[in-house]
Amino acid sequence: MGVYEVDAEEIAILGWSGGSLPTHPRFPATQGLCGAAVASRPAVFGGDVSADRRYLTTFRSTRSEMIVPVMAPAGVGVIGLVDVESDRLNAFTDDDRNMMERCATALLSLWDAWRTG
Numbered sequence: 001m002g003v004y005e006v007d008a009e010e011i012a013i014l015g016w017s018g019g020s021l022p023t024h025p026r027f028p029a030t031q032g033l034c035g036a037a038v039a040s041r042p043a044v045f046g047g048d049v050s051a052d053r054r055y056l057t058t059f060r061s062t063r064s065e066m067i068v069p070v071m072a073p074a075g076v077g078v079i080g081l082v083d084v085e086s087d088r089l090n091a092f093t094d095d096d097r098n099m100m101e102r103c104a105t106a107l108l109s110l111w112d113a114w115r116t117g
């Protein structure tokens with residue numbers, strides 16, 4: 001799992017689980033499945049990332065991914081992303097998306113504290 005900050009030009013990792021830094025800790029805000037989530041705003045599923053041209057490798061073991069945007073209040077836009085990955089194909093369901101959307105909403109207060117910190 002990774003938590004990313006989003007600005008107008010870049011997506012950058014803030015924290016992650018796993019033994020090593022993701023392959024792309026920083027990348028343009030228009031690239032990857034993360035960039036697709038920033039552009040579209042709803043969660044993005046990559047059921048088989050090897051078949052998705054948008055995928056940027058995070059970990060070699062990743063087979064599926066789900067990215068949920070953290071939305072700024074008042075419709076300002078996407079300020080962050082919660083990115084979960086699995087070594088199984090089609091690992092994520094709508095129930096997982098619902099839970100991660102609740103997590104993304106809960107993160108908003110932490111984001112505000114971190115930014116003003």
